[in-house]
Amino acid sequence: MNKPHIIKFPKIGNSIQGYISVAENDDLPFEVKRIYWTYFTPENVERGGHAHHDLAQILIAVSGKIIVTTQMPGEDEQRFILENADEGIYLPPYCWHIMKYSHNAVQMCIANMAYREDDYIRDYTIFQSIK
């Protein structure tokens, strides 16, 4: 489904031993090419505020809480809350996204391509003109 949606990962373990969650290429909507992570984001800061031509990614709150607001071209905004380490949000290409973080949030991002600044759409007016 090429719309933002929550992906559930396997959760192995128990409350006594702790847990492992795992993401393998065969279970993901794309082949993984890059992983990056975001941390120590002050609570008053909004990150994101862009879309991408080709980048698809999955954001996971491995710690803390992340509020993700998404919008596909011509559609209404949607709001997702990430606060479980065994789930993530899939963001397809052309998905405008904005993130707010709890102070302890660590966001892991699994991506389908290397970083390329020319893949970004950072101007909301240009995003709105996309059909």
Ligand code: TYD
């Ligand atoms: P950006 O993607 O705008 O961050 P966020 O979506 O979290 O707000 O990236 C912020 C800056 O970091 C920008 O100058 C590009 C740079 N950057 C890299 O150099 N490599 C990367 O893999 C990423 C994700 C960002």
